[in-house]
Amino acid sequence: MYNFEFTKPTSIADAVAALADEDAQALGGGQTLIPTMKQRLAMPGTLVSLTGIAEMKGVCRDGDSLAIGGATTHATVAAEAGDYPGLAAMAAHIGDPAVRNRGTIGGSLANNDPSACYPCAALASGATIVTNTREIAADDYFQGLFTTALEEGEIIINVKFPIPEKSNYQKFVQPASRFALVGVMVAKYADGVRVAVTGASEEGVFRWTAAEEALSANFSADAIAGLSVDADGMIGDLHGTPEYRAHLIGVMTKRAVAAAA
Amino acid sequence: MPKDSGIGASSKRREDVRFLTGNGNYTDDHSMQGEAHAVMVRSNVAHGKILSIDTSAVENMPGVLAVFTGEDFVEVGGNPAGWLIHSRDGEPMREPKRPVLAHGKVRHVGDAYAAIIAETVQQGRDAAEALAAATEIEELPAVVNMAAAVANADNRVHDEIPDNLCFDWGWIEDNRDAVDQALKDAPHVTTLELVNNRLVPNAMEPRSSIGEYYSSDDSYKLTTTSQNPHLTKLLVCAFVLGIPEHKMTVVAPDVGGGFGSKIYHYGEEALVLVAAKKLRRPVRWTAERSESFLSDAHGRDHVTTIEVGATLDGEILAIRTNTLANVGAYLSNFSTATPTFLHGTLMAGPYKVPHVYVNLKAVFTNTAPVDAYRGAGRPEATYSIERAVDKMARELKLDPVEVRRKNLLTPDQFPYTTPVALVYDTGNYQATLDKALELADYAGFEARAAESKSRGKLRGMGLSTWIEACGIAPSHLVGQLGSRVGLYDAATVRVNATGSISVMVGAHSHGQGHETVFAQIVADKLGIDEGAVDIVHGDTSKIPFGMGSYGSRSLAVCGSAMDRAMDKIIAKGKKIAAHMLEASEGDIVFEDGSFKVEGTDKAKAFGEIAFAAYVPHNYPLEEVEPGLEETAFYDPNNFTYPAGAYLCEVEVDPDTGVVEVVAFTCADDFGNVMNPMIVEGQVHGGVVQGIGQAMIENTTYDENGQLMSGSYMDYAMPRADDVPMITVDHSCATPCTHNPLGVKGCGEAGAIGSPPALVNAVIDALNRGGHDVAHIDMPVTPSRVWSAMNG
Numbered sequence A: 001m002y003n004f005e006f007t008k009p010t011s012i013a014d015a016v017a018a019l020a021d022e023d024a025q026a027l028g029g030g031q032t033l034i035p036t037m038k039q040r041l042a043m044p045g046t047l048v049s050l051t052g053i054a055e056m057k058g059v060c061r062d063g064d065s066l067a068i069g070g071a072t073t074h075a076t077v078a079a080e081a082g083d084y085p086g087l088a089a090m091a092a093h094i095g096d097p098a099v100r101n102r103g104t105i106g107g108s109l110a111n112n113d114p115s116a117c118y119p120c121a122a123l124a125s126g127a128t129i130v131t132n133t134r135e136i137a138a139d140d141y142f143q144g145l146f147t148t149a150l151e152e153g154e155i156i157i158n159v160k161f162p163i164p165e166k167s168n169y170q171k172f173v174q175p176a177s178r179f180a181l182v183g184v185m186v187a188k189y190a191d192g193v194r195v196a197v198t199g200a201s202e203e204g205v206f207r208w209t210a211a212e213e214a215l216s217a218n219f220s221a222d223a224i225a226g227l228s229v230d231a232d233g234m235i236g237d238l239h240g241t242p243e244y245r246a247h248l249i250g251v252m253t254k255r256a257v258a259a260a261a
Numbered sequence B: 001m002p003k004d005s006g007i008g009a010s011s012k013r014r015e016d017v018r019f020l021t022g023n024g025n026y027t028d029d030h031s032m033q034g035e036a037h038a039v040m041v042r043s044n045v046a047h048g049k050i051l052s053i054d055t056s057a058v059e060n061m062p063g064v065l066a067v068f069t070g071e072d073f074v075e076v077g078g079n080p081a082g083w084l085i086h087s088r089d090g091e092p093m094r095e096p097k098r099p100v101l102a103h104g105k106v107r108h109v110g111d112a113y114a115a116i117i118a119e120t121v122q123q124g125r126d127a128a129e130a131l132a133a134a135t136e137i138e139e140l141p142a143v144v145n146m147a148a149a150v151a152n153a154d155n156r157v158h159d160e161i162p163d164n165l166c167f168d169w170g171w172i173e174d175n176r177d178a179v180d181q182a183l184k185d186a187p188h189v190t191t192l193e194l195v196n197n198r199l200v201p202n203a204m205e206p207r208s209s210i211g212e213y214y215s216s217d218d219s220y221k222l223t224t225t226s227q228n229p230h231l232t233k234l235l236v237c238a239f240v241l242g243i244p245e246h247k248m249t250v251v252a253p254d255v256g257g258g259f260g261s262k263i264y265h266y267g268e269e270a271l272v273l274v275a276a277k278k279l280r281r282p283v284r285w286t287a288e289r290s291e292s293f294l295s296d297a298h299g300r301d302h303v304t305t306i307e308v309g310a311t312l313d314g315e316i317l318a319i320r321t322n323t324l325a326n327v328g329a330y331l332s333n334f335s336t337a338t339p340t341f342l343h344g345t346l347m348a349g350p351y352k353v354p355h356v357y358v359n360l361k362a363v364f365t366n367t368a369p370v371d372a373y374r375g376a377g378r379p380e381a382t383y384s385i386e387r388a389v390d391k392m393a394r395e396l397k398l399d400p401v402e403v404r405r406k407n408l409l410t411p412d413q414f415p416y417t418t419p420v421a422l423v424y425d426t427g428n429y430q431a432t433l434d435k436a437l438e439l440a441d442y443a444g445f446e447a448r449a450a451e452s453k454s455r456g457k458l459r460g461m462g463l464s465t466w467i468e469a470c471g472i473a474p475s476h477l478v479g480q481l482g483s484r485v486g487l488y489d490a491a492t493v494r495v496n497a498t499g500s501i502s503v504m505v506g507a508h509s510h511g512q513g514h515e516t517v518f519a520q521i522v523a524d525k526l527g528i529d530e531g532a533v534d535i536v537h538g539d540t541s542k543i544p545f546g547m548g549s550y551g552s553r554s555l556a557v558c559g560s561a562m563d564r565a566m567d568k569i570i571a572k573g574k575k576i577a578a579h580m581l582e583a584s585e586g587d588i589v590f591e592d593g594s595f596k597v598e599g600t601d602k603a604k605a606f607g608e609i610a611f612a613a614y615v616p617h618n619y620p621l622e623e624v625e626p627g628l629e630e631t632a633f634y635d636p637n638n639f640t641y642p643a644g645a646y647l648c649e650v651e652v653d654p655d656t657g658v659v660e661v662v663a664f665t666c667a668d669d670f671g672n673v674m675n676p677m678i679v680e681g682q683v684h685g686g687v688v689q690g691i692g693q694a695m696i697e698n699t700t701y702d703e704n705g706q707l708m709s710g711s712y713m714d715y716a717m718p719r720a721d722d723v724p725m726i727t728v729d730h731s732c733a734t735p736c737t738h739n740p741l742g743v744k745g746c747g748e749a750g751a752i753g754s755p756p757a758l759v760n761a762v763i764d765a766l767n768r769g770g771h772d773v774a775h776i777d778m779p780v781t782p783s784r785v786w787s788a789m790n791g
């Protein structure tokens, strides 16, 4: 780790001001950023902690949506997002208790790790990412591996999740990291079904539109029995071939549909 | 009735109190007045020529005290291999010098070519980074794949070794023709190519060393994470740095796991000593986890073709193996013994096989050195045999249990000399097999398989009847075979004046529980309370010259030395008692902690004799010296041969290829068991490591020699939820015939016997499910299983 300054503002305005410094970087739970710094792969001059900002924390029902503060921990979402059980269950299976008690939704979405769970949930829910400057639809937000629509210094204040009728997240764990080797979130809304896939694609989280169409017509595992995903563009590594990942997408989607509640 | 103390009791592990309450005393817990910190500068390329290192770029950086490069160690010795192997043509193995710091070339990612000594670790890291930037390394093509390494004479890990071959070993060369003929004549030959996957040891405590130099008497102290402090002392003094041994103390305090990786002497140990002398300050180094991945000696890494010739009813006629064994970039201390005399000698397994021949080529590659890792050679042999025998049974449509029964040695055949030169002293392989079948409810398997099927799962059962050779000995024989060390051990039993006992042992406990078990044995034999016995280990200034702990040797070898030392104590005690009781020595018996005149009620308690020995007022001074302290060195006359039968039951999810281990049953013969709880724990740990190897531990170097599984993000270690409850039994005991305690080693058994049981079970499940799959290499990841089913 290199030396850095640390500040913990209590308002969004102060945080944004602190982040105006070119060498400053936002700190959520530090579950990704701190290990990266320890390995000397990141060298922010100042860390601006967001976890002291009260209005960025907590889960709040807002009509047909759940609004989750950008600095809310996975553990809090697991405990308090009961109105959206699929989301709460997803959060409950991220990492281990230590990770869940520190890691935040904002950090996860800003990082957009290709194997992370939150991007999958946000995309499947058609969530809206609310930043200090604007609102970004999930469909526009995720732009490939570790890449998002966020500008330099822009922070996630809040994430609005429309609550589906039914949903489920199926995570096939990579045995070492226990991130998703393939994760599939299925969310059924009145106007259709959304299916998002994480862990599998070289382009990061994506929607499986063929499955969405089939499931919108008939929300049952059988409806997608004949569908398959092309292995082209899927990740191949020591944990699984592209073909295997493509296959797992089908299996996990069926399981998610069968388990959706 | 289970005993509550002494031999055979499940005494609670006394050392756990300090481990579990955070009071362990590990190397990195020692802080020294005025200490400085060493940071190693490691290669990030697998193979390269060092063109220049500009140390002036960092010498004036904040906190930098000294910079060392390979140049500084050109004059000192190399870290040697402990075993000289001769190739089939009689040539000695190629032994390139393994320097303290790489010089001229770097040979694997993580190879240290320089070291910074600084006031703080952070300053050291800053300078290390700057020095790396000020170093020019010309990258060379990496030698990674073993087959390519021996085929391509131009691409050399060591310039002087044209074919990257360390040796080409035949065991036993005289068997070769007969084996070839037997295989030619055999009605059936099963051939199997398999990989014994490379493993990263991942001890919980990373390696750590502190060097101190005392100018007052020109002496040194090395505190280090070692399984064998005396061996480390010998290596660093006599081979590498040329320091007289009386000027060196090596202390291995609490050590948090070794699994083999801390047997060896590493360059960092020499470095901190040299740096301490130069700076006249203690110098410490502790590995980061990522350094451990790159620089600890790895395990296994064999590619083997095994052929088993058999009759059509499954009688084994001959076994031949051809193996490429990776030794990595340099020879680690036991890297040449492990794939040869701990592997080839075991290739008959527990079977009566008339003809066996092993060929093994040890290959240099641009990867981390490979050496003994829990089981060391024996898991590789066991995996080859037990996978191949299973495949043979399947090919011949025979019951795998019956095939084993047909070939297992029977109790009346001991002692049995195998065609690969071991003499198995005793065993009862049928008994452990029957026990395992009973405990695993083998008879009920079909019903369970049907139930699994009703849930859409494929159930399979895999068997491994394993044997191993541990407590390697005797010294005169291993010496003839090329060992450069003796393989005895030593213990000093010091009876204190008031009757409590300190035992100084050459074995080193790094998690095994010696402090508990050894005390049980002493208490039992001397008839005193376990609490009155303390075991001292790990400090060369306190303990006699023993060889440390590895290869499941501690109890069989060091425990025997301790037993012998106690015999001497008792013999001396009898003389003292005879004098005090005015009886003749021949009439004194030692029973229940008292020296008695046989047939009378005259007796002296053990404590009274001890007191008399130190306050010798009424004492046979003309006959015996005062004091009650005895040392024994014990050199066994054979290995011990634990054996057993393991049954693994798995369920495979055909949709995903996920393998769940649903049951694991072990019936082992460890001879006499000193502490059943500890033995059970050792088997649990070993089996879990075996399951880890078989299912998830996936060490992968890419073609450039970069370690792809270099952190816990990609290197999977088994966790509690990866393993089932493990059933352990050791009731079918045949005591070792040649050591005084009748014990056999139990520390590695689990890791030796379990991988083939698991893979056999997966293959069984797939075939029962209608998938014609002959083999899947370890680790049997879901992706590999699924690909095999759909391939």
Ligand SMILES: Cc1cc2nc3c(=O)[nH]c(=O)nc-3n(C[C@H](O)[C@H](O)[C@H](O)COP(=O)(O)OP(=O)(O)OC[C@H]3O[C@@H](n4cnc5c(N)ncnc54)[C@H](O)[C@@H]3O)c2cc1C
Pocket (backbone or CB within 6 Å): A025, A026, A027, A028, A029, A030, A031, A032, A033, A034, A050, A070, A071, A093, A094, A095, A096, A099, A102, A103, A104, A105, A106, A107, A108, A110, A111, A113, A115, A116, A117, A118, A154, A155, A156, A157, A177, A178, A179, A180
């Ligand atoms: C052992 C372990 C297991 C894990 N397992 C999983 C898993 O199974 N599934 C999974 O999805 N994740 C997993 N994670 C990742 C975990 O969820 C992290 O918490 C998350 O990826 C990052 O969140 P954080 O709050 O810790 O962010 P930090 O590490 O603090 O920051 C990450 C990045 O986001 C930026 N950032 C942080 N907050 C904001 C914000 N509000 N607005 C804008 N930018 C911001 C930071 O500047 C940084 O670039 C695991 C992590 C660990 C250590």
